[in-house]
Amino acid sequence: MMSRTADDDMTKGTGSYEQLKLGNQLCFPLYAVSREIIKKYRPILRKIDLTYTQYLVMMVLWEEDTVNVKKLGEMLFLDSGTLSPVLKSLETKGLVSRSRSDEDERILLISLTDRGCALREKAKDIPFEISKCVELSPEETYELGTILRKLLKQTR
Amino acid sequence: MMSRTADDDMTKGTGSYEQLKLGNQLCFPLYAVSREIIKKYRPILRKIDLTYTQYLVMMVLWEEDTVNVKKLGEMLFLDSGTLSPVLKSLETKGLVSRSRSDEDERILLISLTDRGCALREKAKDIPFEISKCVELSPEETYELGTILRKLLKQTR
């Protein structure tokens, strides 16, 4: 008996566990792809001595020039427990400066230094280098971006 | 056509940095969504005293019953540096057992204990609970899964 595979019986036995599989849950490939792509960034980012998280912070600063930690956290979906040490590390490298707001001393303002600003030029081609590692059609790229942004919005 | 903003000018000034923005790179939302969804798992998994990584390992074992560390790493895209402590932790909880293969003593076999097997019943409804937090249409779910699996395949 029991020649059916465990995979396709939803009526009894192991069938009730059908959804409890790696292949039937979106979160696992999401998680794995995310890590795999960050892995592709690593050798490229090492050339400018940045980790992926540090690179995310720098991208914000290249657009905003000055932001506080709270705003940065909201933009990157990261909290102070993650950002505090990352920002100290960027300060140690001389890429950002940290200073308290005059109006509200609880607020820590993060600004680009000249060196941090100059790094933008060196980072310029990174998105192109990464895009070479990821083979998706323009349609797939657009579709993926749309769905991910939709999911991200749901977490707010 | 002359009403374009600084954001889409590829011809001068900051234009050459256009791709170097959070909004124009897929990796960032991928990374953020992955973390946000894992965050949704946390309170649910806490009820059965598992972390997300431990849950992934258990899902493999509920299907395979016995696997070695190398195979597990290939399935989950994780290396021994991550898995070794996770597996020890699962052993401490009494959910898995670790034993060397008789034929090749380099190989560590991970097996479900009775308690680990029984946990499956408690975990049964987790995929359903998570799906309630994620609002995607069936089409979007299918599309996302297809694209993620394609990307995952490219890393091999």
Add this chain to the structure above:
DNA sequence: CCAAATTCAATTGTGCCCAATTAAATTATA
């Protein structure tokens, strides 16, 4: 058979991530 290469897991060190707590500063309220 034996040395070299390979395979597999464990260890070590660095860097996130996050929950929970703390501490400092500001704002709102009785």
Add this chain to the structure above:
DNA sequence: TATAATTTAATTGGGCACAATTGAATTTGG
């Protein structure tokens, strides 16, 4: 205006992730 509530970062501790190294066991080539 005291004081209670809120806001904002920093700190702490636990658990991954991963690169690099190590060491043990097996396989392979001469």
